[in-house]
Amino acid sequence: MSEAPPAAQSPRPCPICAKPRSERYRPFCSRRCADVDLGRWLGGNYAIPANEEGQEEMPEAERGEGT
């Protein structure tokens, strides 16, 4: 039949970058990924240096219409 995939170091990888998570920053692999996830919870307007390039699509709805 089908063989189950060999269990890696961790049953669940980092939800942000899918890397093996760290016990220190679980369930993330690093503090940066934890910050990224936290930023999403805070509103998704968090600055992510890793995705700053090539992702410059800002909805005009964010612009203030003055008065």
Ligand SMILES: [Zn+2]
């Ligand atoms: Zn990660």
